[in-house]
Amino acid sequence: MDPISHNPSEKQFRTWLHRHGLQPEAYYLIVGRFVPENNFETMIREFMRSDTTRSLAIITTANDSFLNQLEEKLHFKRDARIRFTGTVYDREVLHVIRQSAFAYLHGHEVGGTNPSLLEAMGSTNLNLLLDVGFNREVGGDAALYWNKKEGSLSRLISAVEALPEEKRLDYGRRAKERMLTLYSWEGISRQYEMLFTGGTKEREHTVDFLLTQNTSFDSIKREFHRPNYAGRRYAVARRMTWNEIIEQYPHQFVYLVDIRREVIDGKRVETAEVIHATPDNDDDEYIRRSVRGECVERYTDMEEIVPMGALSL
């Protein structure tokens, strides 16, 4: 028996693939409400123009009159690559479907930051987005863009078909990193904090509170300003480069939040904020917090990190 079949989401994913005649990594994916403003007409027309051998899986709501209109205009039923698969409401299964797509097509042009796009950026390697302001704000340079002009999307599909696998994976890595940096609770709370304090107050923020609450803007603001705020507060920290951290906390374990990486002159430079430092490696409170993903533990002396005596391990 295939061991993957023990995982219910994987099993349902395989059933979904089989039902629609699809193969992992061999389909483009669209997920969204089946309404004209999501530009299904452009995406399907352009996909039909492209010469890709991959399929187009469309996960969408039922709308027979719109479907018939599209069929009359495009005759997409003659194109065996196009598969309308209905809806998928199981989040785990949808996540696996997104992960296994060759690329995600996003044609939303109204409504601002779209949750479906955030999920796609966090799971699909290659994201091809309609070039409007809020899609570009989400995708940045970790996505590729098309417009509604004839040939734009079909040319982009041809281009990504020729993309080396390493490049495609690199887009995926950067997209996930972008979501973690800009759309995590940590990142969002930082933006709220800047808004509340006018960007002048040093950090003493309420990440724990925000991480555990699905709450409104007003309640976050109330909580932040409550004088006897009972949630855990991080120590006041300032952003430092890794070299500054090494200098300030030599031979210590440091616990970092908000690690950012950038490449300058071909060299990777990291910056982060230190919320705790200790020479001992048995501070259970912070170890537990790092395992929970609230911070990252590192030792500041690279020469000592794996001493020769430890090689016997």
Added chain:
Amino acid sequence: MISFQQELIPNSSRPIIDDFYGATALIDTGAEIPVCTLSGSVLRDTFDAELRLANTSITGFGGKDYGDVYVLKSFKWKELEYPSLPVFVPKETHGLKVRWIISASMLDRLEYTVNMKTLRLTVNIPEDESRQRRLRVYDSKGKLHVLCDPT
């Protein structure tokens, strides 16, 4: 093919993953047994671990080490799943400052590339290999082994 990547820490000549369950992890292609320096209570609370072998020993390049073997239930590493991952928790860390040692057995029969130029580990799971990796503890004539079972 399913793949994933992990960033490696800069300023080190050794391949060390910078965020492996919130800590650093050395990739050691010479190691058979995964090693973890988290305490038993942290392992039990956060990884639902159970003690399999208490006060046992393993041998390596530098001699013999004593410690416990815990089994972590349902351990996940990105796309890989380890339904029961045995890890050696040494009594003495010899000054080791990484929390984890990722052993060759954890990556057995997978494709992996360590790129020290771009500071990235890439792991590919071949089509004929499962995402579930079954590691087992074997005690052969008093010598401990952790091997990856074919699935």
